[in-house]
Amino acid sequence: MKKIALITGATAGIGRATAHKLAQDNYNLILTGRRQDLLEDLKKELGIKYKCDVLSLVFDVRNNKQVEEFLGTLPEIWKEIDVLVNNAGLAAGLAPVQEGDLADWDQMIDTNVKGLLYVTRVVAPFMIARGHGHIINITSIAGKEVYENGNVYCATKHAVDALTKGFRLDLLKHNIKVTSIAPGMVDTEFSLVRFKGDKDRAVKFYEGFTPLCADDVAEAIFFAVTRPPHVNINDMLIMPAAQANATMTHRVFPENK
Numbered sequence: 001m002k003k004i005a006l007i008t009g010a011t012a013g014i015g016r017a018t019a020h021k022l023a024q025d026n027y028n029l030i031l032t033g034r035r036q037d038l039l040e041d042l043k044k045e046l047g048i049k050y051k052c053d054v055l056s057l058v059f060d061v062r063n064n065k066q067v068e069e070f071l072g073t074l075p076e077i078w079k080e081i082d083v084l085v086n087n088a089g090l091a092a093g094l095a096p097v098q099e100g101d102l103a104d105w106d107q108m109i110d111t112n113v114k115g116l117l118y119v120t121r122v123v124a125p126f127m128i129a130r131g132h133g134h135i136i137n138i139t140s141i142a143g144k145e146v147y148e149n150g151n152v153y154c155a156t157k158h159a160v161d162a163l164t165k166g167f168r169l170d171l172l173k174h175n176i177k178v179t180s181i182a183p184g185m186v187d188t189e190f191s192l193v194r195f196k197g198d199k200d201r202a203v204k205f206y207e208g209f210t211p212l213c214a215d216d217v218a219e220a221i222f223f224a225v226t227r228p229p230h231v232n233i234n235d236m237l238i239m240p241a242a243q244a245n246a247t248m249t250h251r252v253f254p255e256n257k
């Protein structure tokens with residue numbers, strides 16, 4: 001029988017790549033995001049390529065009413081979720097605290113922290129009822145270190161790091177594994193979103209070195225979910241080879257060679 005994975009934020013980047021990876025490994029998928037057209041395209045693509053069943057749910061993780069409405073009322077068969085990938089998230093802006101945009105702060109805190117909590121609050125009881133499960137939280141190097149102007153984004157990812165540890169304690173007796181996957185810089189829509197559609201700025205962010213790609217992170221998630229029952233990957237920090245930590249990246253430009 002196929003297993004079921006629920007991936008939040010599957011319309012792009014890491015979530016989308018993880019959907020491909022798990023579908024290829026014989027999972028049926030519940031995929032969520034706000035952009036319906038992208039979810040529908042992905043659902044079609046995965047169905048054709050991997051012959052898997054896909055349930056696509058369009059909602060905003062910041063809205064707990066929607067989270068409960070869509071996930072709380074899943075048909076019984078879809079409640080049998082083996083793997084939850086809490087991936088939906090974003091950075092909005094990059095500014096010193098004294099110039100921070102309050103709407104950006106709210107968006108990051110509401111999505112990265114509260115959204116992740118809302119989804120887990122609904123899904124964890126399904127896993128408890130079945131006596132097993134695996135929750136993967138996508139944290140970040142920004143959840144381990146803080147960088148200039150990253151204040152609130154880094155705080156949200158530090159919060160997810162703490163929540164990961166807390167979930168692990170609370171869910172231990174229920175045989176539910178909890179894993180943090182913490183990537184460094186990954187070339188996805190992340191920077192385009194952070195810089196509010198400014199393509200030049202987003203492209204510059206990844207210039208002069210090879211960042212991770214979404215597939216690299218999907219591979220790490222896949223590794224974590226395919227360990228035998230007695231093994232849990234608590235925390236995986238995965239960086240581009242050219243990025244030593246949150247603040248130091250070795251960039252080489254043709255004119256400097």
Ligand code: NDP
Nearest residue numbers: 009011012013014033034035061088089140186188189190
């Ligand atoms: P993308 O921007 O490519 O993807 C983000 C996904 O999150 C999209 O599918 C988006 O879907 C979804 N999302 C955002 N806000 C909401 C919301 N309010 N409700 C529902 N879904 C939402 O970025 P990444 O793939 O890079 O990011 C995925 C995760 O990885 C994030 O948590 C990010 O913080 C983390 N991360 C990213 C790194 C990077 O350098 N790229 C490094 C470390 C961690 P839609 O817009 O359709 O709603």
Ligand code: 8X3
Nearest residue numbers: 140141142183184185
């Ligand atoms: C995203 C990685 O370093 O751009 O979490 O903040 S970084």
